Amino acid sequence: MISGAEIVIRCLQEEKVECVFGYPGGSVLHIYDALFKQDQVKHVLVRHEQAAVHAADAYSRSSQKVGVALVTSGPGVTNTVTGIATAYMDSIPMVVITGQVPTQYIGQDAFQECDTVGITRPCVKHNFLVKDVNDLAVTLKKAFHIAGTGRPGPVVVDIPKDVTAQVCQFEYPKSIQMRSYNPVVKGHLGQIKKAVQMLQEAKRPIIYTGGGVILSDAAPQLTELAHKLNFPVTNTLMGLGAYPATDRQFVGMLGMHGTYEANNAMHYADVILAIGARFDDRVIGNPEHFGEEKRRVIHIDIDPSSISKRVKVDVPIVGSVADVLDEMLKLVAGGFTADPEVANWWKQIDEWRGRDSLRYKQDQLIMPQYVIEKLYEVTGGDAFITSDVGQHQMFAAQYYKFDKPRRWINSGGLGTMGVGLPYGMGVLLAHPGAPVACVTGEGSIQMCIQELSTCKQYGLPIKIINLNNGMLGMVRQWQEMFYSKRYSQSYVTSLPDFVKLAESYGHVGMRIERPEDVEPALRKAFTEHKDDLVFMDFIIDPAANVFPMVAAGKGLTEMILAEDL
Amino acid sequence: MNMRHIISILIENESGALSRVAGLFSARGYNIESLTVAPTEDPSLSRMTILTRGSDEVLEQITKQLNKLVDVVKVVDLSEAAHVERELMLIKVRATGKDREEMKRMADIFRGRIIDVTESTYVIELTGASAKLDSFIAALDAGLILETVRTGVCGIGRGDRVLKV
Numbered sequence: 001m002i003s004g005a006e007i008v009i010r011c012l013q014e015e016k017v018e019c020v021f022g023y024p025g026g027s028v029l030h031i032y033d034a035l036f037k038q039d040q041v042k043h044v045l046v047r048h049e050q051a052a053v054h055a056a057d058a059y060s061r062s063s064q065k066v067g068v069a070l071v072t073s074g075p076g077v078t079n080t081v082t083g084i085a086t087a088y089m090d091s092i093p094m095v096v097i098t099g100q101v102p103t104q105y106i107g108q109d110a111f112q113e114c115d116t117v118g119i120t121r122p123c124v125k126h127n128f129l130v131k132d133v134n135d136l137a138v139t140l141k142k143a144f145h146i147a148g149t150g151r152p153g154p155v156v157v158d159i160p161k162d163v164t165a166q167v168c169q170f171e172y173p174k175s176i177q178m179r180s181y182n183p184v185v186k187g188h189l190g191q192i193k194k195a196v197q198m199l200q201e202a203k204r205p206i207i208y209t210g211g212g213v214i215l216s217d218a219a220p221q222l223t224e225l226a227h228k229l230n231f232p233v234t235n236t237l238m239g240l241g242a243y244p245a246t247d248r249q250f251v252g253m254l255g256m257h258g259t260y261e262a263n264n265a266m267h268y269a270d271v272i273l274a275i276g277a278r279f280d281d282r283v284i285g286n287p288e289h290f291g292e293e294k295r296r297v298i299h300i301d302i303d304p305s306s307i308s309k310r311v312k313v314d315v316p317i318v319g320s321v322a323d324v325l326d327e328m329l330k331l332v333a334g335g336f337t338a339d340p341e342v343a344n345w346w347k348q349i350d351e352w353r354g355r356d357s358l359r360y361k362q363d364q365l366i367m368p369q370y371v372i373e374k375l376y377e378v379t380g381g382d383a384f385i386t387s388d389v390g391q392h393q394m395f396a397a398q399y400y401k402f403d404k405p406r407r408w409i410n411s412g413g414l415g416t417m418g419v420g421l422p423y424g425m426g427v428l429l430a431h432p433g434a435p436v437a438c439v440t441g442e443g444s445i446q447m448c449i450q451e452l453s454t455c456k457q458y459g460l461p462i463k464i465i466n467l468n469n470g471m472l473g474m475v476r477q478w479q480e481m482f483y484s485k486r487y488s489q490s491y492v493t494s495l496p497d498f499v500k501l502a503e504s505y506g507h508v509g510m511r512i513e514r515p516e517d518v519e520p521a522l523r524k525a526f527t528e529h530k531d532d533l534v535f536m537d538f539i540i541d542p543a544a545n546v547f548p549m550v551a552a553g554k555g556l557t558e559m560i561l562a563e564d565l
Numbered sequence: 566m567n568m569r570h571i572i573s574i575l576i577e578n579e580s581g582a583l584s585r586v587a588g589l590f591s592a593r594g595y596n597i598e599s600l601t602v603a604p605t606e607d608p609s610l611s612r613m614t615i616l617t618r619g620s621d622e623v624l625e626q627i628t629k630q631l632n633k634l635v636d637v638v639k640v641v642d643l644s645e646a647a648h649v650e651r652e653l654m655l656i657k658v659r660a661t662g663k664d665r666e667e668m669k670r671m672a673d674i675f676r677g678r679i680i681d682v683t684e685s686t687y688v689i690e691l692t693g694a695s696a697k698l699d700s701f702i703a704a705l706d707a708g709l710i711l712e713t714v715r716t717g718v719c720g721i722g723r724g725d726r727v728l729k730v
Contacts, residue, residue: 117581118584121581121584121585121588122588122592125635126635126636129581146635178635179638179730180576180577180635180636180637180638181635303633304629304632304633305626305629305630305632305633308622308625309626
């Protein structure tokens with residue numbers, strides 16, 4: 001017989017969990033005590049529970065393992081909500097273990113009590129309240145199973161303190177069957193055949209892929225298929241890295257800040273092969289405008305509810321992207337003849353490419369695009385790049401050419417400012433020694449800045465690329481363009497001296513103010529200070545904007561280009 | 566076109582299951598006209614019936630989203646094929662003087678049953694399609710209705726069409 005707290009730890013061990021991010025408190029003290037008595041599961045003590053969840057999330061994004069966070073009841077839980085919602089929107093597998101007040105106190109407004117299951121319900125894949133220690137092991141088994149299968153997502157397991165003290169026999173189920181949860185993995189072969197036929201008929205095809213390809217670890221299949229078909233490929237923000245950005249067939253990211261060629265190719269395609277993507281509002285712009293062109297759509301997704309949600313689909317294929325692409329590759333290997341008109345389509349795409357929509361001018365002031373390009377050069381395009389949310393995120397997505405999946409770690413769906421630094425922590429815990437840069441801005445970085453302390457404690461040498469324009473850049477950009485330059489609350493005054501701030505935490509700080517210093521500083525950070533966290537405060541042109549841009553409510557081809565201004 | 570649909574759901578009989586379904590409807594802006602829920606012959610399963618309205622696209626999303634809930638075992642749109650539906654109403658009316666006899670007659674006409682009698686009131690039980698309950702209410706003098714309570718629609722497929730695990 002062992003205690004509930006010991007069961008929790010044993011379950012984590014059984015699931016081969018190597019690292020848990022958390023913060024102790026009253027209702028999880030038994031669990032922390034059990035954690036203390038073993039050394040198989042490492043615990044990373046963050047400075048705020050939000051960061052624990054973000055770090056667990058990035059641990060998963062960068063490694064495909066299930067991320068785990070452990071927090072106490074009440075405020076411990078409410079602090080995790082942003083992190084859980086962030087993971088939910090991007091379908092990241094995660095198990096969040098939360099303490100709860102003892103069962104007999106539930107509903108009594110006890111100290112540090114909150115309705116965890118109620119608060120988290122809308123932003124989890126599933127959640128559990130464990131009321132009996134005999135259910136604990138099987139519930140945790142279910143949690144890991146649900147989090148990591150089907151369309152992945154975060155699962156919360158709420159455990160009252162008395163349950164962690166009670167004892168029972170421990171037996172961890174080897175596998176689990178749930179009559180209510182059986183996600184489809186294999187795609188329907190008839191549908192896949194239909195899709196291949198449609199691809200052969202396509203005159204203006206495009207392969208449009210999202211985060212689902214990365215979650216399904218199907219980047220090699222995607223690349224092979226695209227090469228066999230010789231069709232253009234575009235990725236969503238979440239899909240970057242699933243297809244090599246340096247490949248000739250890659251037309252860039254699409255959507256609100258997509259390239260001219262990607263958005264036009266998507267809009268004017270006669271057949272779209274959508275894979276693990278969901279046609280969201282930041283991708284297709286105004287749906288009525290998008291609907292004006294006649295086209296046929298093939299959609300592969302593991303979640304049936306993503307299909308025909310925003311765009312009517314002609315050939316739906318429900319299944320795991322990897323499985324479906326394997327089948328598709330087999331069919332294509334049996335003979336595939338693309339329509340000869342595809343050659344003209346490529347000519348058209350190359351003409352669009354000729355607009356060079358990501359062009360910018362590096363002048364007196366440091367341009368943010370330039371910093372990212374230099375970062376790409378200095379890291380050989382092989383670093384893990386985490387980002388926060390705003391202009392810097394878009395610059396990183398546009399100018400860092402991701403050739404591998406799971407290297408681009410950002411909050412796409414929820415758009416959570418503050419994730420960048422804890423994301424860097426999660427990546428480094430999953431990939432010790434790997435080069436990791438956090439591209440951020442002076443607004444976002446301050447939302448989880450306390451984690452500089454965690455980075456010191458665990459020796460996490462993140463390179464923070466702070467694109468400092470003294471402005472909430474994306475807000476300012478919208479205000480400049482759509483609110484007649486009324487810069488309401490977008491100017492950040494009283495910024496700290498980031499160099500001194502970094503130094504006070506025991507890290508290295510640098511301020512870079514001239515374009516010619518950008519590359520040497522980056523080189524220094526990644527060589528001489530390889531093992532240090534370096535906070536690089538780049539003072540950039542405050543007027544720099546992200547282009548191309550599809551304004552809210554506009555059609556995908558109605559882009560504002562830098563050259564128009 | 567916003568058509569009327571009856572969605573039947575088999576769901577694990579666990580605490581919080583109802584709030585998952587209700588939460589889904591409110592979070593995604595689907596409407597619920599009525600909702601009934603109770604355990605089935607297998608006490609580990611509850612059956613829920615939801616009356617909703619929406620276009621074909623919305624209904625497709627509703628069924629897909631419901632199926633996505635981990636506790637949901639099966640979902641069927643009863644309105645897609647032949648089915649029967651019933652609703653139960655208890656209605657308390659004033660029954661004094663000449664109205665007392667009239668109320669008795671009305672209950673008989675609609676095949677209702679009077680299940681509680683006092684000197685001044687009747688409680689009438691009426692079962693049927695929702696439209697029948699509506700017409701019963703419409704047929705009564707509004708001033709005489711003291712209280713009504715309706716269960717909401719429940720329904721079942723005709724013939725061999727069975728919703729079971």
